Amino acid sequence: MGLRKPPLRSVHADHASFTEFGGWEMPVEFDSIRTEHTAVRESAGIFDVSHMGEIRVAGPDATALMDRLTTNDVGALTVGDTQYACITTDEGVILDDTVVFRLPDAGSDPQYLFVPNAGHDAEMYARWIEYRDQWGLDATVHNATEEWAMLAVQGPEAPRLCADATDGATTDIDGFEAAFLDVAGVRCYASRTGYTGEDGFEFLVPWDDAETVWSAFDCQPCGLGARDTLRLEMGFLLSGEDFHPEDEPRTPYEAGIGWTVDLETEFVGRDALERVEREGVDERFRGIKLLERGVPRAGYEVVDGEGNHLGHLTSGTMSPTLGEPIGLGYLSEQTSPGTQVRVLVRGEPKQANVVTPPFIDT
Amino acid sequence: MSFDVPDDRRYLESHEWTTTGDSVRIGISDFAQDELGDVVFVELPAEGDTVEQGAEFGVVESIKAVSDLVSPVSGTVVDVNEDLFDAPELLNEDPYGDGWMIEVEPSESEFDGLLSADAYREQIE
Numbered sequence: 001m002g003l004r005k006p007p008l009r010s011v012h013a014d015h016a017s018f019t020e021f022g023g024w025e026m027p028v029e030f031d032s033i034r035t036e037h038t039a040v041r042e043s044a045g046i047f048d049v050s051h052m053g054e055i056r057v058a059g060p061d062a063t064a065l066m067d068r069l070t071t072n073d074v075g076a077l078t079v080g081d082t083q084y085a086c087i088t089t090d091e092g093v094i095l096d097d098t099v100v101f102r103l104p105d106a107g108s109d110p111q112y113l114f115v116p117n118a119g120h121d122a123e124m125y126a127r128w129i130e131y132r133d134q135w136g137l138d139a140t141v142h143n144a145t146e147e148w149a150m151l152a153v154q155g156p157e158a159p160r161l162c163a164d165a166t167d168g169a170t171t172d173i174d175g176f177e178a179a180f181l182d183v184a185g186v187r188c189y190a191s192r193t194g195y196t197g198e199d200g201f202e203f204l205v206p207w208d209d210a211e212t213v214w215s216a217f218d219c220q221p222c223g224l225g226a227r228d229t230l231r232l233e234m235g236f237l238l239s240g241e242d243f244h245p246e247d248e249p250r251t252p253y254e255a256g257i258g259w260t261v262d263l264e265t266e267f268v269g270r271d272a273l274e275r276v277e278r279e280g281v282d283e284r285f286r287g288i289k290l291l292e293r294g295v296p297r298a299g300y301e302v303v304d305g306e307g308n309h310l311g312h313l314t315s316g317t318m319s320p321t322l323g324e325p326i327g328l329g330y331l332s333e334q335t336s337p338g339t340q341v342r343v344l345v346r347g348e349p350k351q352a353n354v355v356t357p358p359f360i361d362t
Numbered sequence: 363m364s365f366d367v368p369d370d371r372r373y374l375e376s377h378e379w380t381t382t383g384d385s386v387r388i389g390i391s392d393f394a395q396d397e398l399g400d401v402v403f404v405e406l407p408a409e410g411d412t413v414e415q416g417a418e419f420g421v422v423e424s425i426k427a428v429s430d431l432v433s434p435v436s437g438t439v440v441d442v443n444e445d446l447f448d449a450p451e452l453l454n455e456d457p458y459g460d461g462w463m464i465e466v467e468p469s470e471s472e473f474d475g476l477l478s479a480d481a482y483r484e485q486i487e
Contacts, residue, residue, distance in 0.1 A: 028426070029399055029426075032399055032400050033399055033400055033425045033426060034400045034425065225399070225425065225426050228426075229425060293403065293447065294403060294405075295402060295403045295423045295428070297428065317425055318402035318403065318423075318425055320400075320425065325403075346421070
């Protein structure tokens with residue numbers, strides 16, 4: 001099967017190196033990860049994240065369908081709100097994490113768009129259809145992944161850049177809110193969200209107009225490499241790495257995002273999660289900072305001073321902001337922040353401190 | 363993009379270079395440092411250790427990748443570029459100069475089996 005390509009693939013061709021991610025061929029690096037990372041922390045950068053999925057749900061029962069398939073309280077959303085949530089199995093295991101947008105109503109019916117991670121769009125589309133039919137709900141479900149490009153403009157200067165590009169329209173949008181507006185004559189849906197820890201916006205852009213909107217922002221182009229180091233410094237989860245239904249099955253409570261679970265709502269996985277909430281978890285998502293030379297990586301084991309198993313890492317890198325080696329992973333519940341542990345780097349125990357992410361203040 | 367491939371070195375397909383002579387320096391090519399991106403960590407043998415042609419002698423890590431280092435020659439390590447421990451970015455900045463990794467006294471002359479600059483250039487083109 002060939003890789004899916006973002007609409008900007010040919011625009012990036014001469015400027016970036018590419019990687020396969022979730023079945024998409026995406027730019028991983030334009031200049032250097034460090035250069036791109038620093039631009040986002042200190043000024044601004046633009047990312048092509050068109051590999052993210054878009055599923056639109058509308059109809060009289062759209063709210064019920066969304067609410068019953070995500071962990072958060074979709075009923076609480078008014079038009080223009082956005083909400084982070086998990087999609088869980090009956091056992092409460094995270095299948096994917098997502099952002100739910102409440103779009104302007106379609107006629108008198110509520111309308112939503114949610115954003116599954118790269119490569120999950122077909123699976124989530126099928127899941128929504130399956131449960132809709134099983135529950136006999138009246139809602140349309142449409143996979144719009146290849147109708148919308150997604151561009152993220154992030155960094156301390158992003159609000160100004162976005163205001164300049166939209167005649168000031170973005171200045172009315174607060175954090176985790178969204179609205180339709182024009183960028184260079186193109187109608188986009190802009191949300192004040194992101195995956196970097198910096199202020200900024202994510203733009204849903206009609207597929208064929210992606211280049212016009214991309215060109216409207218004069219800032220550092222950034223690839224998935226910098227996107228990964230930026231989210232790592234914030235301790236944000238990466239779907240497929242920090243949780244995965246088969247390889248790294250985790251509940252939202254283990255993953256440190258129990259706040260996305262509203263047990264007052266009815267959803268797939270609710271009863272299992274109520275039990276986990278009551279009984280507690282064995283392992284919890286933590287940060288570690290290596291105190292010796294080395295780079296923590298996914299899969300490395302974490303042990304105590306006597307060599308007893310404490311857990312393992314699911315992500316890691318050399319933090320470009322701190323110049324320190326940082327990692328994320330699951331450690332036994334007793335391993336509280338401040339504990340000294342050892343990370344086995346190619347079998348060598350290296351001293352590390354357990355910390356609570358984020359690793360940096362933004 | 364074209365990469366620097368000095369004529370006075372020999373190369374491995376795995377992108378390490380060596381100088382030739384009684385005492386040789388070993389490092390990674392311009393192409394390799396570009397592929398890796400920002401180098402953040404290097405693990406090298408200590409002075410007095412032996413290395414073996416075709417065998418791993420260390421590790422280089424960039425922000426995005428981990429890569430084993432393969433020795434182009436067999437011999438004894440007589441010097442290690444410890445500057446790389448504090449400044450691994452030297453590998454990106456000057457892979458054939460300040461970014462050298464180890465100096466080895468080869469146990470025998472075995473440069474014939476290595477790639478010439480021309481042959482290596484052909485490989486990375």
